[in-house]
Amino acid sequence: METNNILIKNSIILNPKATGTVDEYKSSLLIENNKISLISEDIEDSNADYIIDAQGKILMPGLINTHSHIPMTLFRGYADDLNLDTWLNDYIWPIESHLNSETIYNGTMLGAIEMIKSGTTTFSDMYFYMGDVAKAIGKAGIRGVLSYSMIDFGDEQKRENEFKESISLIKNHHNTYDGRITTMFGPHSIYTTSPELLRRVRKEANKYNLGIHIHMNETQKEIDDCMDLRGIRPFEYLDDLGILSDDIIAAHCVWLSDNEIDLIKKYDVKVSHNPCSNAKLASGIAPISKLIDNGICVSIGTDGSSSNNNLDMFEEMKFTALLQKAQTLNPEVLSAERTLSLATINGANALGLENLGSIEEGKLADIILINTNRPNFSPINNNTCSNIVYSANGSNVDSTIVNGEILMENRKLTNLNETDILKNANETIDEMIKLKD
Amino acid sequence: METNNILIKNSIILNPKATGTVDEYKSSLLIENNKISLISEDIEDSNADYIIDAQGKILMPGLINTHSHIPMTLFRGYADDLNLDTWLNDYIWPIESHLNSETIYNGTMLGAIEMIKSGTTTFSDMYFYMGDVAKAIGKAGIRGVLSYSMIDFGDEQKRENEFKESISLIKNHHNTYDGRITTMFGPHSIYTTSPELLRRVRKEANKYNLGIHIHMNETQKEIDDCMDLRGIRPFEYLDDLGILSDDIIAAHCVWLSDNEIDLIKKYDVKVSHNPCSNAKLASGIAPISKLIDNGICVSIGTDGSSSNNNLDMFEEMKFTALLQKAQTLNPEVLSAERTLSLATINGANALGLENLGSIEEGKLADIILINTNRPNFSPINNNTCSNIVYSANGSNVDSTIVNGEILMENRKLTNLNETDILKNANETIDEMIKLKD
Numbered sequence: 001m002e003t004n005n006i007l008i009k010n011s012i013i014l015n016p017k018a019t020g021t022v023d024e025y026k027s028s029l030l031i032e033n034n035k036i037s038l039i040s041e042d043i044e045d046s047n048a049d050y051i052i053d054a055q056g057k058i059l060m061p062g063l064i065n066t067h068s069h070i071p072m073t074l075f076r077g078y079a080d081d082l083n084l085d086t087w088l089n090d091y092i093w094p095i096e097s098h099l100n101s102e103t104i105y106n107g108t109m110l111g112a113i114e115m116i117k118s119g120t121t122t123f124s125d126m127y128f129y130m131g132d133v134a135k136a137i138g139k140a141g142i143r144g145v146l147s148y149s150m151i152d153f154g155d156e157q158k159r160e161n162e163f164k165e166s167i168s169l170i171k172n173h174h175n176t177y178d179g180r181i182t183t184m185f186g187p188h189s190i191y192t193t194s195p196e197l198l199r200r201v202r203k204e205a206n207k208y209n210l211g212i213h214i215h216m217n218e219t220q221k222e223i224d225d226c227m228d229l230r231g232i233r234p235f236e237y238l239d240d241l242g243i244l245s246d247d248i249i250a251a252h253c254v255w256l257s258d259n260e261i262d263l264i265k266k267y268d269v270k271v272s273h274n275p276c277s278n279a280k281l282a283s284g285i286a287p288i289s290k291l292i293d294n295g296i297c298v299s300i301g302t303d304g305s306s307s308n309n310n311l312d313m314f315e316e317m318k319f320t321a322l323l324q325k326a327q328t329l330n331p332e333v334l335s336a337e338r339t340l341s342l343a344t345i346n347g348a349n350a351l352g353l354e355n356l357g358s359i360e361e362g363k364l365a366d367i368i369l370i371n372t373n374r375p376n377f378s379p380i381n382n383n384t385c386s387n388i389v390y391s392a393n394g395s396n397v398d399s400t401i402v403n404g405e406i407l408m409e410n411r412k413l414t415n416l417n418e419t420d421i422l423k424n425a426n427e428t429i430d431e432m433i434k435l436k437d
Numbered sequence: 438m439e440t441n442n443i444l445i446k447n448s449i450i451l452n453p454k455a456t457g458t459v460d461e462y463k464s465s466l467l468i469e470n471n472k473i474s475l476i477s478e479d480i481e482d483s484n485a486d487y488i489i490d491a492q493g494k495i496l497m498p499g500l501i502n503t504h505s506h507i508p509m510t511l512f513r514g515y516a517d518d519l520n521l522d523t524w525l526n527d528y529i530w531p532i533e534s535h536l537n538s539e540t541i542y543n544g545t546m547l548g549a550i551e552m553i554k555s556g557t558t559t560f561s562d563m564y565f566y567m568g569d570v571a572k573a574i575g576k577a578g579i580r581g582v583l584s585y586s587m588i589d590f591g592d593e594q595k596r597e598n599e600f601k602e603s604i605s606l607i608k609n610h611h612n613t614y615d616g617r618i619t620t621m622f623g624p625h626s627i628y629t630t631s632p633e634l635l636r637r638v639r640k641e642a643n644k645y646n647l648g649i650h651i652h653m654n655e656t657q658k659e660i661d662d663c664m665d666l667r668g669i670r671p672f673e674y675l676d677d678l679g680i681l682s683d684d685i686i687a688a689h690c691v692w693l694s695d696n697e698i699d700l701i702k703k704y705d706v707k708v709s710h711n712p713c714s715n716a717k718l719a720s721g722i723a724p725i726s727k728l729i730d731n732g733i734c735v736s737i738g739t740d741g742s743s744s745n746n747n748l749d750m751f752e753e754m755k756f757t758a759l760l761q762k763a764q765t766l767n768p769e770v771l772s773a774e775r776t777l778s779l780a781t782i783n784g785a786n787a788l789g790l791e792n793l794g795s796i797e798e799g800k801l802a803d804i805i806l807i808n809t810n811r812p813n814f815s816p817i818n819n820n821t822c823s824n825i826v827y828s829a830n831g832s833n834v835d836s837t838i839v840n841g842e843i844l845m846e847n848r849k850l851t852n853l854n855e856t857d858i859l860k861n862a863n864e865t866i867d868e869m870i871k872l873k874d
Contacts, residue, residue: 073815074816075819076815076816076819076823076824076828077816077819077820077821077823077824077827077828078816078819078820080772080773080820080823080827081768081769081771081772081773082768082769083767083768083769084768087768110812110815113812114812114813117812117813118813220766276755276759278763279759279760279762279763280758280759280762280768280827281762281768282762282763282765282766282767282768283763283766284763284766285763305828308827309823309824309827309828310813310827310828311813312813312830315752315755315830318713318752319756319759321717322713322716322717322756323716323760323763325716325717325718325719326715326716326719326720326721326722326760328719329657329719329720329721330520330719331518331519331520331521331524331717331718331719332518332519332520334518335517335518336517336518373856373859374859375547375550375551375554375855375858375859376551376554376555376747376748376749376831378510378513378547378859378862378863379511379513379514379515379862379863379866379867380863381863381866381867381870382512382513382514382515382866383514383515383517384514386513386514386517386746387513387514387746390514390517390717390745390746390747391513391514391742391746391747393749393752393830393831393832394813394830395830395832418812419810421812422810422811422812422815425815425816426815426816426817426818429816429818429819430816430818433818
């Protein structure tokens with residue numbers, strides 16, 4: 001639903017800060033075009049074209065998912081409880097060979113409505129056919145930071161193709177759909193790319209003034225292989241290549257040496273923590289409370305649906321906090337407030353989107369409303385932020401607004417046909433499995 | 438809604454087995470009075486007073502939560518991210534001193550509707566004022582195995598009182614409400630009770646032919662204290678007291694020696710695994726894949742809402758599987774199928790309720806229906822059981838039936854007024870906090 005000025009009345013505003021605290025107060029809020037223009041208890045109805053009565057509802061920034069592979073929602077439940085080799089060789093790679101523009105579009109639309117319905121307004125993605133992902137996300141209305149997943153395995157011709165694809169994505173889609181779609185370079189990982197590719201990524205990223213999204217230090221095996229091959233650890237290798245900088249978002253970072261933590265801190269590399277995926281694939285538990293203590297910017301990602309298996313950032317927040325407490329045997333680490341900041345303002349900082357991630361006048365209107373009138377959210381007065389992180393799930397999201405546009409209200413999608421999208425996604429994967437078998 | 442014969446047509450039936458496998462097939466199912474009387478593809482509509490068209494829905498056993506403190510839903514969000522001493526001394530114990538019959542009833546009703554709405558049909562609970570819990574659960578319609586939490590700290594007079602309370606609960610409430618309410622003895626733990634109390638619990642449990650529900654080996658400190666005091670570990674102490682048997686349900690079991698695992702196996706003690714609470718309170722991660730490998734009956738509990746902070750057994754299943762994979766660094770442990778069996782058939786076995794936990798003719802009609810037509814549950818054909826364990830949450834439950842009675846249909850409670858229950862619970866805790874301050 002497109003409206004110009006939206007007044008949200010009488011909500012409880014939760015405003016997370018990068019310091020790990022959260023402001024909470026009752027107020028109304030005015031959206032003009034795509035921005036939060038006024039936060040005040042006294043806003044006249046006459047200022048608005050559309051009014052939402054949010055009495056008893058929580059208003060907070062939309063959640064920011066900093067690492068995903070959105071078309072993989074098609075593979076939800078397709079391969080589970082397997083070791084990584086079997087999972088990749090016997091399931092994921094064979095089925096991925098049947099992807100095309102249409103299947104990618106249908107998978108992306110499924111992921112997009114799952115995100116809208118669970119309160120995620122921005123995601124940072126890395127996959128193939130990213131032009132089709134851009135097209136779907138453009139239509140869906142959420143915000144995407146898209147990277148083409150570059151893999152050369154040392155092959156020069158393949159490398160040329162990967163830059164062609166990446167630069168085509170950037171030229172055709174960067175800063176499109178009112179700025180909702182932006183792009184990054186996406187070298188897949190150090191074990192799937194050559195040093196030549198990584199060095200050139202740095203050059204091109206500087207030239208286009210874009211960030212770099214990469215998988216780092218996900219498994220113990222990745223570290224061992226790097227040590228065997230190069231005698232140094234993955235972040236030390238990137239340092240040697242001279243590509244570390246504050247525009248890198250490094251997904252996973254499960255296995256880190258103290259020296260690597262120092263490098264991440266020194267270069268202000270951004271870390272995307274993916275606790276469900278790391279647990280489900282048995283990669284391990286990333287030491288993010290240690291990273292946070294070191295002042296490193298940690299945000300949260302779901303990874304793809306085939307290793308999670310959903311895109312619910314509420315669940316991901318709970319996993320984040322609880323896993324750190326279990327691992328450190330300290331219940332005080334990763335408070336609810338701190339955890340909420342990782343999924344909002346830190347996500348915005350990680351992606352270089354300074355005009356997102358908190359509720360402030362002048363920022364972009366990416367906002368969700370939470371219905372507190374639910375058993376799992378009651379009592380409501382004990383601690384709002386605790387309820388958000390420890391008790392809620394995506395189904396508690398009542399309304400989702402992105403760039404000033406209402407994408408869901410009272411759990412009904414306003415612009416998209418949910419029935420058709422689910423039907424298309426189901427038919428798509430059924431057909432792909434037939435082709436594979 | 439009370440009906441005699443209910444026909445559920447065309448559902449996908451998921452039937453978990455104690456072996457950790459799950460049967461899946463399409464069928465209709467007839468409920469007569471409180472039992473599953475017929476499972477067949479051909480059941481005439483004329484057999485039923487009420488027909489549910491479950492085309493595209495999953496029919497499975499209601500989930501069984503084997504360790505909770507249901508009135509503590511009032512304290513959801515009341516005290517988080519604290520060390521155990523501060524949590525207990527400064528928050529939980531002071532607020533618990535303001536509990537009474539009415540507050541317990543209101544807190545229990547809140548927990549009951551949260552369970553109904555998230556697909557839990559049976560729970561095993563330990564707390565105070567259990568007569569009021571029984572009254573609320575009787576009205577709410579779910580199934581409860583209730584234990585009065587006995588604590589004597591070595592005081593003989595207190596001990597007498599605890600037996601008086603326990604036996605009063607048993608005499609007044611055991612096997613009431615069409616058998617939905619049953620009881621157990623509930624010695625709180627080895628560190629809050631005397632050996633005299635524990636020995637007498639065994640005697641009385643044998644006399645009344647009832648089980649014993651106890652907290653065991655929750656924290657490292659509990660083990661250390663037991664070793665300091667007695668020179669042996671907690672399960673060795675219970676063995677010395679001569680009280681171990683197959684009717685004991687031991688909640689937590691986070692810290693276990695190999696000898697204790699042998700004792701649990703030898704006596705067929707039932708283990709209730711509480712992964713969210715153990716993580717949130719930083720107690721640790723219980724080694725349940727090892728217990729399962731040893732043939733021990735492991736089931737799942739949420740613990741109280743103040744250390745979780747919800748009663749969603751779908752979330753608890755996901756935590757169960759993912760934490761084991763992360764801890765063992767083996768993605769193959771705790772498959773989705775195995776995990777579903779812990780939350781259903783193993784729960785029934787743990788509580789001695791052999792007529793529950795699976796979908797079979799002659800068993801009690803405790804059934805839930807899952808709506809698969811949701812983004813987080815799509816695609817639906819890849820793997821139903823994986824979607825249940827890894828992708829779903831309680832909001833995917835469409836309908837809940839207990840003892841042949843429909844308690845929720847299409848997410849609407851049939852017998853209870855949700856608005857009133859939420860209002861009462863909110864007013865109750867607000868008032869209690871005023872009294873405490």
